[in-house]
Amino acid sequence: MIVKTIFSGFGGQGVLMMGLSLAHSAMNSGYHVTYLPAYGAEVRGGTANCTVAIADEEIASPVASEPDYLVAMNSPSLFTFQNKLSAGGTIFLNSSIVEDRPNRLDVKVCAIPCGDIAQELGNSRVANIIMMGIFIKKTNIVPAEMYLKNLELIMGSKKKTVAEVNRKAFAAGFDYVSDN
């Protein structure tokens, strides 16, 4: 099994943190992983994306030809990557700011207003973690508790309240959708 995911959005939305936390959780679940950030002169408001590969065997290429999942936190991400996605793959959309929908019929679409849910929770910065709740629920790549533990690990010494905010945000996303 090998699963490749592209996380993409504006710089500042936390898309690299989404990929990194997933990669970390998968590594500690015993998988082979690669985490490939698209680095550049990007700053807050620019574009950012990363590719995470998770496999139960050695990963040949960290570059994804046809990713299985695309997490698009903004519209440019959808336009850039929708045609790369493999047939039968899933696109996760932050529908709070992405009004467009994929023009492909052979992929599943999971459109969730992560930005709005984050506002309701009173913290617009946790939209990415809400999306991770949805992503983990739908893909089931790693157990939810495993993900949360690793998220706390990489957030490191930051205040304990941050962990709680993240847990709440993750649960909000996780419970928003049904698994299938």
Add this chain to the structure above:
Amino acid sequence: MNKVLMSGNNIIGEAAIRAGCRFYAGYPITPQNELTEYMANHMRNTPDGVFIQSESEIAAINMIAGASAAGARVMTSSSSPGISLKQEGISSMAACELPGIIVNIMRGGPGLGNIRPSQGDYFQATRGGGHGDYRTIVFAPATCQELADLTMDAFDLADKYRSPVMILADGMMGQMMEPVVFKKPKARIYSEKFILQGAGTGKSKFIRGLILDAIDMEEHNWKLARKYKIIAENEIRYEEHQIEDAQMVIVAYGTAARIAKGAIKRLRDNGLKVGLFRPITLWPFPELNLRALSAKVKNFLVFEMSTGQMLDDVRLSLQGYAKIDFHGRPGGAVPTPSELANVIARNYDKND
């Protein structure tokens, strides 16, 4: 030790410190900045560790040359344009037989180019780069684990042969994260007689590259040449991947080899028997090992993120014994495995 998820740049830094590197000088440049940052952060917590952000790349290479002469394990790092600036110093270290590690996290070129991953510095790295009759050992890691292992080995080889050693990776290797386990470094073996530490009442020692007498300089050149011959006989490293039944072999190194492995997986799923030959040392190049393959495989394709540089070494190795095609993506473009798989499939049955 447990697995940790680290970026390539940080892995080089950690491996270097574990291997006993106690002097690092560097000047910032993307995409290797995290390495300089890592050394700045960690050298201060390392007993006897020295970190210097130099005023230029040229200063950095000369600082590590000096520290090496004084007996420290030394490293500097940069990316393509910065490595060009270091060449005079590398030539000087080769002449003075000073061990040291130079890390090149390649980016798109020529000139200032861009900050995307590329492999355009192969000629510069493997042909010596600077002036004069010299060689540098060049390691080309392809995974984060190899970055850790080869960084440690680089220090050992630099001491063993009293020569600068280059680690040649690209922006993707520097930025990518993979789980890594750091092996236990070997104890340093380096004779005190090569170290300048004050003569005291004894005889003065000299380390110099300026040898004005032509016959003396000739002898020095031949001495170096004999050393390079020994290195070429003993230090070649390469990987063969799925070549047992291969009808066609891809030759690629570093990041390009990772992409090639992905392409080979796709092609094998479709019944095409394709293998990979991956040089791990770019100098010395695994010339005879590659040539041996041509006894049974007649169809080779060189894949590089350049316009074709290692291609020359593959031609020299195969010497007309087999057909050689080339696919390149220079300037910071990184192809996907499926793109490369298409190119390979087109060439698979071709006999011209």
